[in-house]
Each structure stands twice: as C-alpha cells, then as structure tokens.
Amino acid sequence: MESITLEKEEITWHQVCTIADVPADGGACVLVEGRQIAIFNFARTGDWYATDNQCPHRQQMALARGMTGSQGDEHKVACPFHKKTFSLKTGQCLTDSDYQIATYPILVENGLVFVGL
Template sequence: MTAITQTRPRVAPSHPLARTAWERVCRVDDLEPSWGEAVLVRMRQIAVFLLSPREVYAVEHADPAADGAPVMARGIVGSRGDRPTVASPLHKEIYDLGTGECYSDPALLLRTFRTRIVGGFIEIELDD
C-alpha cells in the first residue's frame, strides 16, 4: 500500500495564501516576569518572555550566532530605550524582542512570533 502525501506550495508568511494558527502554550501565571521559558510547539522550540501581565514576546529558541544552540530562553532580558531586548547567554548579542533585529550585529536576525493572551493563556501564532 502506498501512502499519498498532499503538499501545499510554500509561501512567505506575509503572502495572502499563507495560513497561520494560534497555539496555546501555557498560562500567564506559569511564567515569571522578565524571565524566559522554552516551549515546544509543533516540533519548534520557542522562547517565551513575560514582561508584564499583558506583555508577552516569543522568539526562536535557537541562537543565530551560535550555530542554532537552543539557549535564547536563558538570555538576559533588558531594553534599549523603550524597546524590550534579550541578550544571548552565549555571545551576548542583543536582539529586539519585537522585531528580532540584532543591535550588536546587523547581519543576525532572531525569528519572532506574534503572541496574545486569551482567557489567561498565552498563545503563539505559527504558520502552517
């Protein structure tokens, strides 16, 4: 018996055909403010940061400057002006938590994910 696999063409997340879904990852109360936690969602490791009861950020857990080492949840949370940041625990590159831009090396980019809080739970938007 042969399995049939359906595939959809890959499209950029901003493309009108791109599909996304919100995934519940944890309760807001499960996180400590200004401290990261790693979550596994659809086989992706994502670092989640609670900065206030209504402000949550999610980024790829893999460090772009360290060959993808899964360490970003252990990064140091801070800010540049009014922008929240996380510094890599390995090489200390500083990334904007909202955009993923690296302040210390513009060639690096940390993938970010949209978040929301629904009924006391944190949800992360992922593309299919």
C-alpha cells in the same frame, strides 16, 4: 484553536502554557510543531513576545534563558552565552547586523498564552 487570517497570511494559534509558567520579567521555552520557541513576559509593562529559542550566532537553544531588558522603547534579550542582543519586536540583532531571529505573534487571554504560526 481556530485559524485566522492576519496580513494575508493564515495563522494557527497554539495554546502553549499559562501565564504562571513564564517568570515575570523573564522567559520560558515551549515546543510548537517541533520548534523551540522562547516566550518572554515583561510584567512591568504587560508586554509579551515570542521568538526563536535558537541563537543564530552559535546555534544554541538558549534565548529563553537570556537576560531581558530595554534599550529606549525597545525590549530585548541577550543570549546568555555570547551576549548577542536581539530586539523582541523585530528579531534584529542589536549588536551585530549579520544576525536575526524569527518573531511570532503572541496572544494572552484568560490566563493562557497562545503563539501563532
């Protein structure tokens, strides 16, 4: 896929899966350039997110299996082990300001899911 420039930063889009590979209102893990990235599908709102799969609290690769939900307008995921909760928009931990995860641009078109790095 070709690279584009977004906010003065070059992004390369990687096709990572199809929409059928990610459970509705849940998550899945993909490997992109050696990184585990969690993909989240909020089917009820049509929103998609991509974040690190690693929870920074205990460095466990588990966020794709976390519990998803919302706090007001903020979509979030909770680590399945210790329940640290992260904003899927900003990556900021909503339960402990000492933690944050990386977020990535995501694009869904023609049934395919792309993550930008």
